[in-house]
Amino acid sequence: MGRRNFLIEGSSGSGKTSVCEELVRRGYHAIHGDRELAYQGDPNTGEEVVTSGLEVHHHQIWHLGKVSALIQDRREEMTFFCGGSRNLKKFVDLFDAAFVLDVDVETLTRRLDARADDEWGGRGRHTERDLILRLHRTKEDMPRQSILIDATAPLTEVVDEILKRSRAAGAADR
Template sequence: MLVFLVTGATGAGKSTVVRGLRDRGHRAISLDADPRLCAWTDAAGRRAVRPAAPDAAWLAAHRWSWDPARLDEIVAAEVAGDAGPAAWLCGYAANAAELADRFDTVFLLDIDLETMRHRLRDRVGNDFGRAGATAEAADTYYREFTHAWRGRGAVTIDASRDAGAVIAQLLTASGVPPRSLRR
């Protein structure tokens, strides 16, 4: 089984991709939804609780990170399972590049800065990037994150398009059949 990482800046469409892949019968997991995997951490790697309205100083001293041991558990479970030709793990973390060797391919959902800002203003559920210091941080993370993944050779997917086109482009780029018979 192939294990893919689908990543992108906040607002790039990772959660939408998870839903769309699942609707098409593919194994897709939102890494951001796993509380044992994801957490805000300080410079020493200790978990921290994000304030309701973090200021720039707090955001500069903390990052959204994945726990490597938990990620290894998730990947091992997917490889051991019989869920089809591929597992699509979708999420963002500041330390994702350090953990990229766990994946067969990394796909970068690529959007421009204005599209990201528009999506963040309109989204429901996750308030990160909508206003204040988190909006400024989202802009900074966007620039750093997308530049870094492009430099690492991630397969770039035009995520400014509608969800169906994005998923079709992912499936084509991955070589996984467009419709899996498994659910």
């Protein structure tokens, strides 16, 4: 929905939802990809699947048609797509830039500890936590061409940095 479209990615617990909410609070157009675009599907074919346990993570994908339609709609100056998707490789090139929220393992663990029991990676969900920590360590789910953002900083500073770099990416294209 923007003339400039940006992806905000990061491991579970890196702050994607908080960044999205702060962008909206500031009046920017931001999409909660995990809420508005995601479904359980095969990352290669897009076919819906029924999942449970850790399969939920491996099959969380975004609707390609919805992503494409939102990017083609140029009513907004900038749109931020926030969240994680296992079919990222199928649409990451549509974005003007991808930001990856980066946190250290101590910050990540503290944020996961603050989650409720029924949240992904929350207290007592050890198998999910192990996956989150492995993915954090290996970065295997992250886009290769991306701009790292230190997400251990206060939320307002994280969003300020994303906005500064978004504007710079737009100015470089002019």
